[in-house]
Amino acid sequence: MTIKAIQEDLIDEFSMFEDWEERYQYMIDLGKTLPLIEDAYKTQDNVIKGCQSKVWVHAEMDDDKVVFTADSDAIITKGIIAILIRVFSNQHPKDIIAADTDFIDEIGLKEHLSPTRANGLVSMIKQLKMYAIAYQTQLN
Amino acid sequence: MFNVETIRKDFPILHRQVNGKPLVYFDNAATSQTPQQVMDAIVEYYSNYNANIHRGVHSLSQEATDKYEQARLTIQKHFNAKASHEIIMTSGTTHGINLVASGFTTLLKKGDEVIVSALEHHSNIVPWQMLCERTGAILRVLPMNDEGELVMAAYADLLSEKTKLVFVNHISNALGTINPIKQIIEQAHAVGAAVLVDGAQACPHLKPDVQALDVDFYVTSAHKMCGPTGVGMLYGKEDWLNKLPAYQGGGEMIAEVTFEKTTYADLPHKFEAGTPNICGGIAFGAAIDYMNHIGFENIATYEHELLEYATAQLLEIEGLKIYGTAKEKTSVISFNLKGIHPYDVGTLLDKMGVAVRTGHHCAQPIMDYYKIPGTVRASFAFYNTKQEIDTLVSGVKKAKMMLS
Numbered sequence: 001m002t003i004k005a006i007q008e009d010l011i012d013e014f015s016m017f018e019d020w021e022e023r024y025q026y027m028i029d030l031g032k033t034l035p036l037i038e039d040a041y042k043t044q045d046n047v048i049k050g051c052q053s054k055v056w057v058h059a060e061m062d063d064d065k066v067v068f069t070a071d072s073d074a075i076i077t078k079g080i081i082a083i084l085i086r087v088f089s090n091q092h093p094k095d096i097i098a099a100d101t102d103f104i105d106e107i108g109l110k111e112h113l114s115p116t117r118a119n120g121l122v123s124m125i126k127q128l129k130m131y132a133i134a135y136q137t138q139l140n
Numbered sequence: 141m142f143n144v145e146t147i148r149k150d151f152p153i154l155h156r157q158v159n160g161k162p163l164v165y166f167d168n169a170a171t172s173q174t175p176q177q178v179m180d181a182i183v184e185y186y187s188n189y190n191a192n193i194h195r196g197v198h199s200l201s202q203e204a205t206d207k208y209e210q211a212r213l214t215i216q217k218h219f220n221a222k223a224s225h226e227i228i229m230t231s232g233t234t235h236g237i238n239l240v241a242s243g244f245t246t247l248l249k250k251g252d253e254v255i256v257s258a259l260e261h262h263s264n265i266v267p268w269q270m271l272c273e274r275t276g277a278i279l280r281v282l283p284m285n286d287e288g289e290l291v292m293a294a295y296a297d298l299l300s301e302k303t304k305l306v307f308v309n310h311i312s313n314a315l316g317t318i319n320p321i322k323q324i325i326e327q328a329h330a331v332g333a334a335v336l337v338d339g340a341q342a343c344p345h346l347k348p349d350v351q352a353l354d355v356d357f358y359v360t361s362a363h364k365m366c367g368p369t370g371v372g373m374l375y376g377k378e379d380w381l382n383k384l385p386a387y388q389g390g391g392e393m394i395a396e397v398t399f400e401k402t403t404y405a406d407l408p409h410k411f412e413a414g415t416p417n418i419c420g421g422i423a424f425g426a427a428i429d430y431m432n433h434i435g436f437e438n439i440a441t442y443e444h445e446l447l448e449y450a451t452a453q454l455l456e457i458e459g460l461k462i463y464g465t466a467k468e469k470t471s472v473i474s475f476n477l478k479g480i481h482p483y484d485v486g487t488l489l490d491k492m493g494v495a496v497r498t499g500h501h502c503a504q505p506i507m508d509y510y511k512i513p514g515t516v517r518a519s520f521a522f523y524n525t526k527q528e529i530d531t532l533v534s535g536v537k538k539a540k541m542m543l544s
């Protein structure tokens with residue numbers, strides 16, 4: 001699936017929730033199912049210090065696609081990571097570089113991607129893009 | 141008579157909604173809310189006598205100067221300083237600490253020792269570390285115990301004739317512990333060391349008497365006690381303030397300037413370079429008047445009731461642990477739910493209209509002591525109610541249900 005199609009799926013899924021509780025419960029449950037990053041990758045090098053919650057990201061190439069795994073010590077942050085991974089992982093680097101994150105606004109989670117939120121997610125997206133740029137350079 | 145419903149009418153913000161729910165404001169330790177009386181003082185300043193102070197012959201400037209100096213007198217009286225020139229107007233606690241730390245650069249030498257408590261806010265750690273780097277003085281730490289109290293037995297061992305300075309907060313912002321500062325000051329003085337007390341968290345709850353405490357420096361911020369942000373005060377004993385060199389150079393703080401030499405103005409102006417936060421200073425005075433009008437005894441009694449009520453309710457939640465269980469503490473409850481990150485709890489509480497602080501509360505050493513990333517901190521003020529605590533408690537229960 002393309003990034004755009006996944007984002008549209010997410011918008012559809014979230015539109016079914018009636019209130020914040022359902023939305024957050026869904027994210028929390030997602031957070032619980034996220035494939036954890038392998039402990040070996042939970043290193044200082046891979047950590048994004050978000051001040052309040054920590055985020056770990058690891059990237060590797062599978063053919064011409066980038067596969068991301070990630071984790072956080074806070075479960076709501078982890079739920080949002082699960083959403084971001086679903087959108088960005090297993091995609092071609094150039095598509096990751098070109099993608100935007102406007103859908104977050106539409107699914108009602110904008111406040112979590114505010115640069116002043118201190119949960120590490122804004123830096124995480126930057127990091128995903130940096131990995132994509134690095135891999136793209138390798139492919140060229 | 142203390143009536144919380146009447147008091148709440150003074151605070152317009154308490155009647156707004158957040159995320160569609162009535163606001164429950166429990167982040168008072170970060171900053172307090174502002175009563176109408178203080179806002180009126182701000183509006184009146186800008187409407188009637190906004191002018192630069194200490195330098196105009198015109199009437200407006202004279203009026204502004206009078207009001208500003210009147211605020212200084214209000215502060216002096218409130219803290220019971222001997223003289224009004226012992227009150228230095230600052231931009232807040234952090235500014236006051238840096239002013240003193242900078243001044244001690246010329247007074248300390250290599251091998252001197254300074255003592256910091258384990259319960260400090262980063263504001264009362266970092267400036268002293270920088271001072272130690274500049275001077276070669278050694279920073280020693282007065283430890284804490286599991287209850288979040290300072291281990292006073294260790295204090296005596298740390299003190300020696302090498303000790304030049306001790307800095308400690310009056311009340312811990314992360315845990316609410318009220319520290320035995322009178323004893324800390326007495327013991328420090330016995331070896332000839334000076335003491336700076338960070339009163340940022342104490343001033344909203346009690347009325348410190350700097351002469352009775354015999355403290356050398358006392359600093360605080362207006363915004364924790366119903367005043368505006370960006371203004372505060374440093375009290376210093378006259379002798380100490382005369383010994384410390386000027387901090388920043390500029391207008392206001394000089395007596396005479398030629399290119400060869402500048403002579404500094406007398407206290408307090410020596411430490412007040414540039415145009416100050418005039419309106420803020422006046423509003424600080426109004427905030428002190430307001431709090432005295434409510435009465436600090438009333439505030440202490442009522443807040444203690446809130447603390448006991450909330451503590452009992454929260455402890456009924458299984459898996460909830462309170463950090464900071466000192467015998468002497470103010471209305472601050474730092475807690476965590478077992479296996480749940482404080483950030484998650486705070487995020488869900490916000491959705492329910494409840495404002496709490498989560499994280500390390502600028503006191504990372506305390507979090508390291510407990511080996512936790514942070515806590516959820518609910519801090520109560522005299523304008524909070526038991527019903528609001530009920531909302532917090534049911535919110536925490538709901539968050540726990542959703543997260544586990």
Ligand SMILES: Cc1ncc(COP(=O)(O)O)c(C=O)c1O
Pocket residue numbers: 169170231232233234235261263264309311312313338340341361
């Ligand atoms: C104990 C303590 N010290 C210092 C500060 C810093 O105060 P300000 O930011 O107003 O300078 C605070 C405020 O958070 C505090 O709680």
